[in-house]
Amino acid sequence: MTNESNSQPVIEARQLDLTFETNDGPVHALKDVDLTVEKGDFVSFIGPSGCGKTTFLRCIAALEAPTGGTLSVNGMTPDEARRQRAYGYVFQAAGLYPWRTIAKNIKLPLEIMGYSREKQQERVKSVLELVDLEGFGEKFPWQLSGGMQQRASIARALAFDADILLMDEPFGALDEIVRDHLNEQLLALWARTGKTIGFVTHSIPEAVYLSTRIVVMSPRPGRITDVIESPLPSERPLDIRDSPEFIEVAHRVREGLRAGHSYDE
Amino acid sequence: MKSVLAVLTVVAALVALWYAACVPMNIKGVLTEAERAGAEVEPASPRERREASAFGLVAKNGFAIPATWAQERPRLPAPHQVVIELWDTTVAQNITSKRSLVYHGWVTLSATLMGFVIGTGLGILLAVGIVHSRVMDMSVMPWAIVSQTIPIIALAPMIIVVLYSIGIQGIIPKAVISAYLSFFPVVVGMVKGLRSPDAMQLDLLRTYNASQSQGFWKLRLPASMPYLFASLKIGIAASLVGAIVGELPTGAVAGLGARLLAGSYYGQTVQIWSALFAAAILAASLVALLGLMERKVLKRMGMA
CATH class of the missing domain: 3.40.50.300 (P-loop containing nucleotide triphosphate hydrolases)
Incomplete structure (x- = not known):
């Protein structure tokens, strides 16, 4: 393979x-x-x-x-x-900043890397879609379940579109x-x-x-x-x-x- | 509702204890006054009374008990006397008058606030330095700790004298003493707060290749906010103590410290107690105000 x-x-x-x-x-x-x-x-x-x-x-x-x-x-x-x-790195704990909303948390790496405001907005929207969290951008982390928090942390790792996760x-x-x-x-x-x-x-x-x-x-x-090497097909239902x-x-x-x-x- | 009842019960118990304590504390003075006024007291000889126990005198001269709560210069003033004095020197007095506690309170408060701002600023700067530099951590922290082991009452006159010799007087020396007391809790709290992000959070920033200043503004500073407010509450109370202590060696011109000192010169216990209460009320209000700010800020940050 x-x-x-x-x-x-x-x-x-x-x-x-x-x-x-x-x-x-x-x-x-x-x-x-x-x-x-x-x-x-x-x-x-x-x-x-x-x-x-x-x-x-x-x-x-x-x-x-x-x-x-x-x-x-x-x-x-x-x-x-x-x-x-x-690369984007996802830790065992979601590690979202409690003082930032989900959207702001996802923006964190983008702010650090100097993305423009429009670009930040655009990236946040697209990664929230990727992890199925549309509409949760303005929530604070404590308002989300553990699974949703971890998805948000994956979105944060995906935000700057690194090729490696x-x-x-x-x-x-x-x-x-x-x-x-x-x-x-x-x-x-x-x-x-x-x-x-x-x-x-x-x-x-x-x-x-x-x-x-x-x-x-x-x-x-x-x-x-x-x-x-896994012999399983790439299409994998549960x-x-x-x-x-x-x-x-x-x-x-x-x-x-x-x-x-x-x-x- | 239950807790209100409990709180009121405790307050009532304290007030009752206070009234009860007034009786043996003041009985000798009351009996001396009563004797001069022609009343019969037991025992009649002043010398015997001096040697008798306060409780024994109370038992033999029950008629004198109400008078122990109404003396002009009691050893221990009764609660209502302090409350009346507080009322007379605040509400019933023009606030620009030297007899007004509002005037004296403002003198102390302005030095307190100035010292608090200086102390807090200095404390935060030191904490930032200590967190970012190992050299500062090892060289400044021990001195910060040592500085707090010196009794402020011993140091305050020296600060005032030294500053006076270079031509600085008035509010500044008091503010310096205030700052001296209030910077320490801020340093300790802020160092703890700025170090509160765990290894994982720091690793995460490293994966973004974030700079030190980005790490400071985006992670360390916001993470330290709850610690900062806890320190500020201790710091403001310490500032007030510093301002009052700073007023004592200057010869008691104005301020709550001056009222305390003047009261003790002239045996005006009621004045002393009302100044003490004014200071306590002021401190409580300042701490409450900070608590309010804390709730507002942390709520806005989504952390409360």
């Missing part, structure tokens, strides 16, 4: 290493991570806590600095890519039903925008349902144990999760997780 076009990979990691120096000695958060992400991929990172999935995403976003190996984003160093605003367990704090709904919406959004998405999750069904590739990671040291292909992929993910991690620890 690798994209064979002549364009360069969006994200390319070679022998990536990251060691945190802590008071209890060095912690090997990432070891020898090799990964290539092509344009338009939806890549999920799954693994138990401490496997480095979030750390890897943060390295791509230049929020952490690797201690070894190479990492390029759009052919640049992650920090150059960050300065060029190459990095999502760190964005639906982790939401209940199953809301999560299903948002997964469906996220796939539709991905299909419409053609963005490259890096998605960290704890949930096997979520990873299998969303991704074109699933990166299975394991802890101590954080490393990639398996990369699974009930695809009952199909044999889906169950087979999920099974392989589970095997990968088990192989890399002893749960008795």
Whole structure:
């Protein structure tokens, strides 16, 4: 399924290493991570806590600095890519400013990046539509449910139209039903925008349902144990999760997780 | 409704306690006056009375109890005496008169407000510096803390003398003392407030490649507003104390501090108490006013 076009990979990691120096000695958060992400991929990172999935995403976003190996984003160093605003980042918590309305929250990156007022207005309108929040622009965050707040935070990450969307367990704090709904919406959004998405999750069904590739990671040291190309079609209704292909992929993910991690620890 | 009843009960209990306290506090003076006026008191000898316990005197001279609430210069004035004095020196007095508490209150209030504005401005500037510079954090914060360990009553005369020697007098020295007391809560509150955004919020701004000043204006400053108002409420009360203390060493010309001092020179306890109450009422009004502003601002910001 690798994209064979002549364009360069969006994200390319070679022998990536990251060691945190802590008071209890060095912690090997990432070891020898090799990964290539092509344009338009939806890549999920799954693994138990401490496997480095979030750390890897943060390295791509230049929020952490690797201690070894190479990492390029759009052919640049992650920090150059960050300065060029190459990606939108969605955190686990919506993190909307309570003193700004939803529309104003979405405008935040646009104000910082110096968009004109008209352009800001236009972008807010179009991303609110993308996440299905038309008519909520003038509400304050506390007036919205958790799922709607997270959608607003996705809209904020989409506002400046970066080609890469990095999502760190964005639906982790939401209940199953809301999560299903948002997964469906996220796939539709991905299909419409053609963005490259890096998605960290704890949930096997979520990873299998969303991704074109699933990166299975394991802890101590954080490393990639398996990369699974999804055989599922790009059109994915929610009930695809009952199909044999889906169950087979999920099974392989589970095997990968088990192989890399002893749960008795 | 229930809470109103509870509040009134507490107030009534305090007033009752106050009236009760007046009796033993004032009984000796009342008996001396009664004796001079020709009344029979028990015991008759002034020396014996001096040595007797106040409660014993009250028990033996029950007739004198009402008089303990009506002395001209009581040790402890009764509540109604203070209320009457407050009325006489505010409502019943031309406000430009030197006898008017409104006049003295304004003198103190103007120094308080000036000091509060200086102190708040200084406090916010210091907090911004401390949050953005590690050097300032380590060099300024300890001095800010040390500055508050010096009793203001010891420092105030020095400030006044030093400023007088360079030709500054009047409202400024009082405002400086006021500012000295009020900048500290603002520094502490604002440092806490400006640091209140969590790591995730700061990371988010980093992903936008936001500058430090953008981070300050768009995230840190708005996030610090609830902390600022909490500090301002403490700061304004401290400012008032500073202004009053600043009035004491100057020889008591005008202001609530002057009324306190003059009252104590001449044994005018009623005047002292009414000045104290005027100060308390002033402080309460200022804090209430800030509370009102806080609600308005935070509501407008969508945070309350």
